[in-house]
Amino acid sequence: MSTVNFASREITCKIVYYGPGLSGKTTNLLFIHKKIPAKHRSDMVSLATDGDRTLFFDFLPLVTRAVKGFTTKFQLYTVPGQVFYNATRKLVLQGVDGIVFVADSAWNRMNDNHESFINMKENLADYGLTLEDVPYVLQFNKRDLPNKAPVEYMSNLLNREKQKVPQFESIAIKGTGVFETLNSVSRMVLVKLINELSAKKGS
């Protein structure tokens, strides 16, 4: 749920990186954290296990000036990808404004990608949401793998809702495609917010 504060002139939106375990969600946030100047972001918070697997979430707040007269804050979260952490995954989705679905390009992870996508739809449904309500993009990560699935295959597998969404190829560990993905989803979130406000005004 985006929040517009007219006292501090701030808009805050929540973007969640979703996807199967080890697909590169945290790697995306780490790269963004590394590249964005400190004045535009705060420290990143990671609730991880000893083995660096996300236990609850990662959190990275960013500040931009995307909307005239308002400071726009994006709060980036990741979910724990491992199947048995569904309760925490659902909690992180609460109040989501936009989603990046990070899929693993390895052939042997296609089932995991698909299961995670279905799981995301189920968890959204628990909040009364569908993929038509929440702007989202797909990121096909690890495109440098030798055993990667073709983009067309992954697109057929994951980009098959009524409304086709932007999809990006990435190598998150090197930063390839990371900002293209983030820019796309943040723009979609803001455009949706503005459109909804304009529609209400016009009606």
Next chain:
Amino acid sequence: MPRHRFITAEEQKQIDNLLRELLKNSDAKTALLLDQGGFLMSVQGFTEHLDPQTIAVLAAGAFATTRELAKLIGEEEFTVMFHQGRRDNIHLSAVGKDALMVIIFENTTTIGMVRLFARETGKKLQSILTVINQRKEEAPMGNIPMQE
């Protein structure tokens, strides 16, 4: 729940004042109001060397975790949480269904005092939040223009 939430300058002022009053009455150090998703609505009091946004996100996470724990033992939720430190303590309490209040206090005051004023302030905050949450999804002060 509405898709967007609008907080007017007047509502923000009322929220800020209530938290300041709570700090004065309870002798606590810092007070934060946040929604259950971790979005920070107000922070008052001592904030030097603190990162209120991160505190808000982690507090919301902790609260969400205990809600799941509560369900496992047949409770709807635990409405109050208390973390005791050597010098600083944290009191977390639910404000209605959607918000949380975090109060950080030193051992110079007591948990009883904090709890008493947290309950009072929570009720007042709840009535402001009800107005905010029931507001129709329409910006109260015109459209927000996109940057060119």
